[in-house]
Amino acid sequence: SQKIEQNSEALNIQEGKTATLTCNYTNYSPAYLQWYRQDPGRGPVFLLLIRENEKEKRKERLKVTFDTTLKQSLFHITASQPADSATYLCALDHSSASKIIFGSGTRLSIRP
Amino acid sequence: GAVVSQHPSRVICKSGTSVKIECRSLDFQATTMFWYRQFPKQSLMLMATSNEGSKATYEQGVEKDKFLINHASLTLSTLTVTSAHPEDSSFYICSARDHRRDPTGELFFGEGSRLTVL
Numbered sequence: 001s002q003k004i005e006q007n008s009e010a011l012n013i014q015e016g017k018t019a020t021l022t023c024n025y026t027n028y029s030p031a032y033l034q035w036y037r038q039d040p041g042r043g044p045v046f047l048l049l050i051r052e053n054e055k056e057k058r059k060e061r062l063k064v065t066f067d068t069t070l071k072q073s074l075f076h077i078t079a080s081q082p083a084d085s086a087t088y089l090c091a092l093d094h095s096s097a098s099k100i101i102f103g104s105g106t107r108l109s110i111r112p
Numbered sequence: 113g114a115v116v117s118q119h120p121s122r123v124i125c126k127s128g129t130s131v132k133i134e135c136r137s138l139d140f141q142a143t144t145m146f147w148y149r150q151f152p153k154q155s156l157m158l159m160a161t162s163n164e165g166s167k168a169t170y171e172q173g174v175e176k177d178k179f180l181i182n183h184a185s186l187t188l189s190t191l192t193v194t195s196a197h198p199e200d201s202s203f204y205i206c207s208a209r210d211h212r213r214d215p216t217g218e219l220f221f222g223e224g225s226r227l228t229v230l
Contacts, residue, residue, distance in 0.1 A: 009153075034218060043118070043205050043221035044156070089155060091219075098169075099146065100207075100219055102156045 002027040004103040006090060012109045015082060021075040021106045023090030028101075030092035033066055033073050038087045038105070047088075048075075080110045114140045116208050118222025125196055126230055133191045133225045135206030141186040142208035146219065147179075150203040162189055196229045203227075 007022035023033070032051045036044035050057045050066040050073065057064045063076040077084050090103040115138040125131050135145060144163050148156040160176075162168040162183035170176045178200075180192040189208075193200055203226050207219040 036221075041203075041224070041226070043116075043207075043224045044219075045221070046218035049218060098144075099158055099161050101158060102148075104155045 002094075002101075004028070004090065004092065004101060006088075006103040006106045008106055009104070010107045010109065012111065013080060015080060015110050015112050017080055019077040019080045019084070019108055019110070021088050021090075021108065023073040023075065023103050025071050025092060025103075028071075028092055028094060030094070032093055033064075034091045034100070035062075035064055035073075035075050036089045036091060036102075038089060040087075044089055077108075082110045082112055085109050114138075114208075114210075114220045116142075116206065116220045116222040118206055118225055120225055121223060122226045122228075124228045124230065127197055128195055130192055130194045131196055131227060133193075133204055133206070133227075135189045135191070135208065135222050137187045137208045137220070140208075140210050140220075142189070143186065143210055145183055145189040145206055145208045147181060147189075147191050148205045148207065150205060150224075152203075156205060159191075193227065196227070198229045201227055201229045 003026040005024045034049045035047045038044040048064045050064045061078045065074045087105045087107045089105045091100050094101045117136045119134045147159045150156050159174045160168040160170045162181050164183050164186050168181040183189040205224040207221045
């Protein structure tokens with residue numbers, strides 16, 4: 001069956017450390033993968049997109065990797081801050097990019 | 113970035129009534145709009161995909177007669193929950209993209225509509 005799994009439901013780390021979130025997928029062949037941030041009661045906000053032929057993408061303190069052999073994407077936030085606390089969702093395209101399917105999300109908490 | 117406006121943000125209705133949720137793209141043409149549903153502490157579940165001027169494509173298990181989707185223009189899509197029941201209570205979120213401008217790009221999300229059916 002097709003699955004998108006994010007490593008943990010919740011992750012709690014110390015401010016200043018690097019947060020690493022994992023997204024694994026099964027029985028999909030996405031051309032690209034996206035990461036979104038969602039705050040409680042709000043719609044998701046786009047952060048980064050990485051294509052299948054890209055190994056790594058960076059944006060400020062964010063870094064995303066994409067390994068199509070392992071069927072995995074890693075999402076890193078360096079020098080984490082309490083304001084980074086939110087739920088992070090990975091999403092991938094399905095059926096020739098006609099729709100976007102989301103993972104279960106990881107709730108990240110950064111403690112001061 | 114592009115803006116998607118969703119209205120109403122919260123709605124409470126009685127069981128058996130119908131509720132309409134609007135989703136508008138304010139500064140771009142949304143060739144495709146997606147409707148998602150999200151239960152507490154769960155991820156977004158895709159309900160349907162709608163392309164402007166054509167019928168929506170519903171995901172398996174989503175009743176098209178219960179969740180009516182209309183995408184009559186490039187800036188507006190509506191979701192109508194017909195004969196709502198308490199189990200329809202959820203957070204409904206729309207998203208849009210301009211397929212012609214960027215077929216593989218980001219989705220722009222509305223702020224969501226929290227439906228509570230009494």
